[in-house]
Amino acid sequence: xxxxxxxxxxxxxxxxxxxxxxxxxxxxxxxxxxxxxxxxxxxxxxxxxxxxxxxxxxxxxxxxxxxxxxxxxxxxxxxxxxxxxxxxxxxxxxxxxxxxxxxxxxxxxxxxxxxxxxxxxxxxxxxxxxxxxxxxxxxxxxxxxxxxxxxxxxxxxxxxxxxxxxxxxxxxxxxxxxxxxxxxxxxxxxxxxxxxxxxxxxxxxxx
Amino acid sequence: xxxxxxxxxxxxxxxxxxxxxxxxxxxxxxxxxxxxxxxxxxxxxxxxxxxxxxxxxxxxxxxxxxxxxxxxxxxxxxxxxxxxxxxxxxxxxxxxxxxxxxxxxxxxxxxxxxxxxxxxxxxxxxxxxxxxxxxxxxxxxxxxxxxxxxxxxxxxxxxxxxxxxxxxxxxxxxxxxxxxxxxxxxxxxxxxxxxxxxxxxxxxxxxxxxxxxxxxxxxxxxxxxxxxxxxxxxxxxxxxxxxxxxxxxxxxxxxxxxxxxxxxxxxxxxxxxxxxxxxxxxxxxxxxxxxxxxxxxxxxxxxxxxxxxxxxxxxxxxxxxxxxxxxxxxxxxxxxxxxxxxxxxxxxxxxxxxxxxxxxxxxxxxxxxxxxxxxxxxxxxxxxxxxxxxxxxxxxxxxxxxxxxxxxxxxxxxxxxxxxxxxxxxxxxxxxxxxxxxxxxxxxxxxxxxxxxxxxxxxxxxxxxxxxxxxxxxxxxxxxxxxxxxxxxxxxxxxxxxxxx
Numbered sequence: 280x281x282x283x284x285x286x287x288x289x290x291x292x293x294x295x296x297x298x299x300x301x302x303x304x305x306x307x308x309x310x311x312x313x314x315x316x317x318x319x320x321x322x323x324x325x326x327x328x329x330x331x332x333x334x335x336x337x338x339x340x341x342x343x344x345x346x347x348x349x350x351x352x353x354x355x356x357x358x359x360x361x362x363x364x365x366x367x368x369x370x371x372x373x374x375x376x377x378x379x380x381x382x383x384x385x386x387x388x389x390x391x392x393x394x395x396x397x398x399x400x401x402x403x404x405x406x407x408x409x410x411x412x413x414x415x416x417x418x419x420x421x422x423x424x425x426x427x428x429x430x431x432x433x434x435x436x437x438x439x440x441x442x443x444x445x446x447x448x449x450x451x452x453x454x455x456x457x458x459x460x461x462x463x464x465x466x467x468x469x470x471x472x473x474x475x476x477x478x479x480x481x482x483x484x485x486x
Numbered sequence: 487x488x489x490x491x492x493x494x495x496x497x498x499x500x501x502x503x504x505x506x507x508x509x510x511x512x513x514x515x516x517x518x519x520x521x522x523x524x525x526x527x528x529x530x531x532x533x534x535x536x537x538x539x540x541x542x543x544x545x546x547x548x549x550x551x552x553x554x555x556x557x558x559x560x561x562x563x564x565x566x567x568x569x570x571x572x573x574x575x576x577x578x579x580x581x582x583x584x585x586x587x588x589x590x591x592x593x594x595x596x597x598x599x600x601x602x603x604x605x606x607x608x609x610x611x612x613x614x615x616x617x618x619x620x621x622x623x624x625x626x627x628x629x630x631x632x633x634x635x636x637x638x639x640x641x642x643x644x645x646x647x648x649x650x651x652x653x654x655x656x657x658x659x660x661x662x663x664x665x666x667x668x669x670x671x672x673x674x675x676x677x678x679x680x681x682x683x684x685x686x687x688x689x690x691x692x693x694x695x696x697x698x699x700x701x702x703x704x705x706x707x708x709x710x711x712x713x714x715x716x717x718x719x720x721x722x723x724x725x726x727x728x729x730x731x732x733x734x735x736x737x738x739x740x741x742x743x744x745x746x747x748x749x750x751x752x753x754x755x756x757x758x759x760x761x762x763x764x765x766x767x768x769x770x771x772x773x774x775x776x777x778x779x780x781x782x783x784x785x786x787x788x789x790x791x792x793x794x795x796x797x798x799x800x801x802x803x804x805x806x807x808x809x810x811x812x813x814x815x816x817x818x819x820x821x822x823x824x825x826x827x828x829x830x831x832x833x834x835x836x837x838x839x840x841x842x843x844x845x846x847x848x849x850x851x852x853x854x855x856x857x858x859x860x861x862x863x864x865x866x867x868x869x870x871x872x873x874x875x876x877x878x879x880x881x882x883x884x885x886x887x888x889x890x891x892x893x894x895x896x897x898x899x900x901x902x903x904x905x906x907x908x909x910x911x912x913x914x915x916x917x918x919x920x921x922x923x924x925x926x927x928x929x930x931x932x933x934x935x936x937x938x939x940x941x942x943x944x945x946x947x948x949x950x951x952x953x954x955x956x957x958x959x960x961x962x963x964x965x966x967x968x969x970x971x972x973x974x975x976x977x978x979x980x981x982x983x984x985x986x987x
């Protein structure tokens with residue numbers, strides 16, 4: 280038996296196998312390193328009420344759940360009951376009768392890179408309309424967090440969903456409109472996407 | 487050793503005619519059964535955890551240091567002591583070596599309390615959703631349309647029921663969590679059915695309540711609904727039901743109540759009866775709020791400045807060897823709390839039970855030994871006289887006497903009888919006048935300015951209500967778990983250094 284104190288080498292945070300890990304088995308979601316049981320159970324509870332299939336909302340949710348990121352209501356918009364709201368990469372559009380407002384999510388910089396507006400600037404723009412009122416429900420961040428969505432079937436007031444993980448596909452209907460630059464090229468980020476895809480999937484090299 | 491609630495269940499299998507064994511809580515029989523009952527209660531606690539772990543909502547989350555430890559590797563050259571019990575484990579924090587305790591997940595004793603920075607303080611002025619005294623209307627609709635500041639199950643408390651009745655409470659709203667996509671949100675509903683008084687909670691955790699409808703609440707009955715369980719009339723301890731000596735195979739809901747100078751365990755005895763006494767504990771200061779720690783044996787009691795972490799299992803009294811008898815006494819003695827005496831000083835009611843030889847009794851007396859060792863004879867009037875060979879003897883049938891208990895600890899009450907043959911028989915009853923079974927006292931004066939309530943949310947996270955805000959708090963344990971097979975030490979908190987011996 281050792282009688283003098285022995286100093287130990289510490290190895291940092293480690294997850295134990297807790298009751299929460301048992302509860303998580305049917306969900307296909309592992310507990311992340313350092314994620315506490317209550318945080319993990321929150322994630323599982325949210326996963327149990329969201330669509331996690333191949334549809335757009337499902338993919339956004341599943342990405343967020345797997346990575347431990349948040350998808351949540353981000354901007355609450357109130358206004359006339361017959362307002363139509365839609366959001367895609369082109370921007371957040373509000374239409375009521377003959378009145379409409381388009382809040383672009385990004386601008387094209389001089390170096391042809393998308394520069395994302397902030398969520399708070401979009402809220403400010405909506406509030407300046409004098410027809411609709413908006414309230415930011417989350418900490419401010421880039422507007423790329425706004426998901427593709429519409430208030431069809433929901434009506435007003437409407438809570439626009441934001442996600443800490445984005446999903447942009449090449450089949451995104453609005454992509455051709457905003458990917459093209461005035462000089463006939465592609466926006467910097469889209470070029471980067473293509474470059475990465477080419478590196479990962481060499482079947483594109485022949486084209 | 488604690489007394490298990492299951493001990494009485496064992497004792498209730500004795501015939502009701504065997505009053506001494508079935509009713510007296512500290513007989514040798516009770517002590518023997520209690521050993522098994524404590525083990526069974528432990529298994530019951532773990533079984534409940536295992537079952538609840540199969541569902542997200544009731545899954546125990548505060549155990550096991552919330553599933554995250556800080557690892558430390560023990561050198562292979564270190565030889566573990568016999569039984570793999572380390573002599574001393576210390577952690578270095580701010581230049582000081584702190585002795586760490588083994589982590590016990592049935593009674594995880596906190597070392598410190600802190601504001602939980604992963605959650606925000608929430609403005610919170612009233613935990614009650616509605617308070618309804620029925621006018622006899624069959625259908626009462628309460629439509630609060632209320633968004634809960636902290637997602638919680640609704641808690642209902644019903645009292646003043648004139649007789650058994652079937653009462654339904656129908657709740658509609660948005661269960662928590664709801665989809666972030668508005669188009670995918672679905673309204674939920676739930677019905678709570680009451681047939682007796684007391685507490686019920688919804689199965690759903692709610693984020694928004696749209697309406698509450700109450701059916702068939704009798705006139706004068708009082709139904710209150712909390713959206714957060716701060717300051718309930720009595721705090722439920724439903725995992726440890728109360729078992730009464732008179733009712734074999736029947737379990738009653740156990741609750742905790744604050745009364746001036748005491749915490750009391752009570753049980754819900756049914757309509758027209760209300761909450762009955764089980765046990766009481768004197769408190770060192772005025773307690774303003776309590777909460778039962780889920781999935782453990784812990785209870786938190788809060789005063790204005792301190793938080794007491796309490797083992798809520800009743801400790802057995804001392805001097806248990808006194809209950810041994812080798813021959814049947816003329817009278818045996820039973821001692822119970824006297825509920826007719828209100829106030830901070832508790833009284834014990836002494837009763838003698840006739841045994842087979844009562845017809846030949848010549849004289850009797852009650853004797854009391856205080857926790858500090860003073861011995862008195864008790865006169866039938868309740869007056870104490872100094873104990874001596876001839877003090878305090880009476881003739882006739884031993885009468886019921888109520889005596890004040892001014893010390894905490896174990897009193898030993900005795901009944902001594904002399905029969906016509908001058909044979910003296912005696913029976914003894916150790917009676918614990920219990921203080922709060924505090925395991926740890928923590929200073930909270932630097933954390934919250936005042937305490938109006940304390941509660942766990944549906945995820946086992948602790949909130950202290952100041953009257954204006956719900957403040958999130960969490961415990962630090964300064965403890966360790968040893969995995970001897972992998973030679974790893976798992977610490978509940980981060981330290982600048984760790985050493986063992």
